[in-house]
Amino acid sequence: MQLIQIFLFTLLCVCEGEDVDFMKPTMNVYTEILKLQAVVEGLTEQLNAVKSELTEQKSLVHNLKQQIVESPKVAFTASMTSTVNSHRGPFSSETNLIFDKVLTNIGDAYSGTTGIFTAPVNGVYYFRYSGNAFTSHDMGLSIFKGSSRFVSSYEYNSGEQNDNASNGAVMQLEAGEQVHMRLWIRSWVFVDYRYNYSTFTGFLLYTI
Known part of the structure; x- marks a missing residue:
């Protein structure tokens, strides 16, 4: 996140100092970076959800194993x-x-x-x-x-x-x-x- 902010700051400074035509057709770099940031945040949220679900599954398996071990044999x-x-x-x-x-x-x-x-x-x-x-x-x-x-x-x-x-x-x-x-x-x-x-x-x- 800090690297993105540094990159954006540098890019804005350069653009203010001189007219630079980076590419045509014109592309709004800042907008594209924001899109990428949103994608990364979405993937991070999904990853955290998967980790949480995995933790719950591990806890469930552990509890079932404990029940099997502790259940009397008759x-x-x-x-x-x-x-x-x-x-x-x-x-x-x-x-x-x-x-x-x-x-x-x-x-x-x-x-x-x-x-x-x-x-x-x-x-x-x-x-x-x-x-x-x-x-x-x-x-x-x-x-x-x-x-x-x-x-x-x-x-x-x-x-x-x-x-x-x-x-x-x-x-x-x-x-x-x-x-x-x-x-x-x-x-x-x-x-x-x-x-x-x-x-x-x-x-x-x-x-x-």
């Missing part, structure tokens, strides 16, 4: 323990189903002793179960959120050799809320000692 899968092929049930009343063979328990939110998952943080979680049973009895299974039945599956004694059922659900939980499975009255579920046909699974999708 996931489990459990089956049922047995030394031989057997079954759980039938019972005369609806019974909490304990998946005591814990296969995965990242974050230790699931208890293989009680069969209860306790949400460690406010968030959205996904749960799924699978059940296998012989056809001698019906098989009814439900996921409970606290004391409320959330989703269920029911397999009637169809006469086939094996019955299978599964279901899943997305739940919004507050820290401390619990989720567990129940076996319906007068039904049963197969427990194998090797293949883990009947399972209970859950994991945190994201915190809220």
Whole structure:
């Protein structure tokens, strides 16, 4: 900017001292310089806007990385323990189903002793179960959120050799809320000692 001002001052002094025909057709140098100055100022403004946007994007990326690092890792899968092929049930009343063979328990939110998952943080979680049973009895299974039945599956004694059922659900939980499975009255579920046909699974999708 100072160089432009010095140039303009020198040019005006020269022009006042003598008549100089710099070029034809006549060009107003001062006007052209003002145009260039306006262009430079416009580009500078755009550059500053881009820098500001880049700073905001960097801040956003940093915050997302922090959320990923700080977000708890929660996931489990459990089956049922047995030394031989057997079954759980039938019972005369609806019974909490304990998946005591814990296969995965990242974050230790699931208890293989009680069969209860306790949400460690406010968030959205996904749960799924699978059940296998012989056809001698019906098989009814439900996921409970606290004391409320959330989703269920029911397999009637169809006469086939094996019955299978599964279901899943997305739940919004507050820290401390619990989720567990129940076996319906007068039904049963197969427990194998090797293949883990009947399972209970859950994991945190994201915190809220």
